[in-house]
Amino acid sequence: MPTTTSASALAESLLTRFRLVRSATMALVGPLTPEDLMVQSTPEASPVKWHLAHTTWFFETFILRDFLPHYKPFHPDFLWLFNSYYNSLGDMPEKKLRASFSRPPLDQILAYRIHVDAAVEQLLATTVDDEPIRRMALGFEHEQQHQELIATDIKHALFTNPLHPAYKEAPEQKGIAPALTFTTYAPENGLVQIGVTPDPNSPEAFAFDNETPQHTVFLRPFALADRLVTCAEYLAFMNDNAYTRPELWLSEGWTTLRNEGWQAPLYWTRDQASPTGWKIYTLHGFEPLPEQDGLAETPVCHLSFFEADAFARWKGCRLPTEFEWEYAATQSPIPAASNFIETEALHPTPATTTQLFGDTWEWTASPYTGYPGYKPLPGALGEYNGKFMSSQIILRGGSCVTPATHIRSTYRNFFPPSTRWQFSGLRLAKEV
Known part of the structure; x- marks a missing residue:
């Protein structure tokens, strides 16, 4: 375990990274409507609302349940409802049916994120043991993978919309590629x-x-x-x-x-x-x-x-x-x-x-x-x-x-x- 001084600095560093990663996800979702968040246009993709819940589920399931004493899960059904493919943890809904999750509603998913975020901050104020640190680092990378998936999934969803709406206004693309060498x-x-x-x-x-x-x-x-x-x-x-x-x-x-x-x-x-x-x-x-x-x-x-x-x-x-x-x-x-x-x-x-x-x-x-x-x-x-x-x-x-x-x-x-x-x-x- 790190020394007290280094442990404090490490906890602060982890907390900063956690806040940055979590806020980046919400910024990415910002241009979308609640209706956009429900679309699953191909079985390979997932609705954005599901991504918001699953990335939160990851921190709750693999970190808070194991390392925060007396942690109270947000909802008992979320353990299986937002499981992606971890068979060791039990059953999960079929992936292609994720667009049918009109319930829980979006405001409850956002409340879930707030609940878990607060608990992670509490954890980082009390422990910096090696194993929760490793899992926190994995949780950051996991959510960043899902940020990328949000972008790819919403692109396909908007493309399949007959109106072909834009996610954001286009920057101007100019330039000639150099010769292939x-x-x-x-x-x-x-x-x-x-x-x-x-x-x-x-x-x-x-x-x-x-x-x-x-x-x-x-x-x-x-x-x-x-x-x-x-x-x-x-x-x-x-x-x-x-x-x-x-x-x-x-x-x-x-x-x-x-x-x-x-x-x-x-x-x-x-x-x-x-x-x-x-x-x-x-x-x-x-x-x-x-x-x-x-x-x-x-x-x-x-x-x-x-x-x-x-x-x-x-x-x-x-x-x-x-x-x-x-x-x-x-x-x-x-x-x-x-x-x-x-x-x-x-x-x-x-x-x-x-x-x-x-x-x-x-x-x-x-x-x-x-x-x-x-x-x-x-x-x-x-x-x-x-x-x-x-x-x-x-x-x-x-x-x-x-x-x-x-x-x-x-x-x-x-x-x-x-x-x-x-x-x-x-x-x-x-x-x-």
């Missing part, structure tokens, strides 16, 4: 360190369990593109009839394309008034896709892994492995100008070079598996990441709706390969 990486002896081993003496220093333990990986020399693929470049791929050419696609990708009727990335809609014949829905509403400048020069997003892989094949390249991406990312710190949610752009900005973080999550060629020696967290929290290590693909780098303090070079996001509702794009790699 590659940087060669050749690790000494080919051996690099991947992942992180947490410091047991710093329980507040966070990494998800799937980022551990640090281990050695062999990498051959490789080249990585200095920027993400743009909308204009992806349009050229589409104009080369790529969505009708099975030789470009993995078998499962081709089957998915045909079954889903894909002809373009998610949110691309045909528009004869646009010079390219397409417009793109953003959180600022629909915007025409020009031939160059502005939106055309932004990184393409809302691609499945299959689309990203097909584009790479079309270009005579490939997707990087997650280890190649991490090695390149560790060569320099995260730039201060990275486009995360704090910029309020809420969409990728015109592509720039040597930018490995922000704008879009980057599909890699790597399946989501545990690192050598991986051990999930004990108890129900072991279900957070470990049980999803099947049929998922790794993405790296964060996106324009990822909180800046949430991302790091070792962060491993993961989704099924057909997922498109995330802000997911691609960066090319090739052999040297």
Whole structure:
């Protein structure tokens, strides 16, 4: 346990971070109506009202119930009602039915947040033991994940509304992407360190369990593109009839394309008034896709892994492995100008070079598996990441709706390969 002086400073630091994270969620919800908060437009998504409740449930369930003496839960039914997927804790409602939760009403969910926030502040005034500190750090990261999900889920909800309303007014997008160039990486002896081993003496220093333990990986020399693929470049791929050419696609990708009727990335809609014949829905509403400048020069997003892989094949390249991406990312710190949610752009900005973080999550060629020696967290929290290590693909780098303090070079996001509702794009790699 820290000394009295350091314990007090640590508790104050945790309390400050807690307030910042919780208030950021409410600021994100600010432009939405109570009716917006109820929409669940796809089974992959959740209503915003559910996100508000579930992130609160996390602090109550994994921290307050275990570490705050005499804590009185806000409501006995909330333990199962807002459980997401923790089978160790009992039953939960089916995910696709979350939009039916008209009760409890919104004012009760907001009262739930206030109740739990007050109890967390009480806890931090009385204890700084290592285990509650670790769980608090996990709770911060968990809520930031849901901030990103709120942005992606409400985008899909507003897009499916026949009026296609905007979440916020659009900032002006200007700029031309630089030429696509590659940087060669050749690790000494080919051996690099991947992942992180947490410091047991710093329980507040966070990494998800799937980022551990640090281990050695062999990498051959490789080249990585200095920027993400743009909308204009992806349009050229589409104009080369790529969505009708099975030789470009993995078998499962081709089957998915045909079954889903894909002809373009998610949110691309045909528009004869646009010079390219397409417009793109953003959180600022629909915007025409020009031939160059502005939106055309932004990184393409809302691609499945299959689309990203097909584009790479079309270009005579490939997707990087997650280890190649991490090695390149560790060569320099995260730039201060990275486009995360704090910029309020809420969409990728015109592509720039040597930018490995922000704008879009980057599909890699790597399946989501545990690192050598991986051990999930004990108890129900072991279900957070470990049980999803099947049929998922790794993405790296964060996106324009990822909180800046949430991302790091070792962060491993993961989704099924057909997922498109995330802000997911691609960066090319090739052999040297």
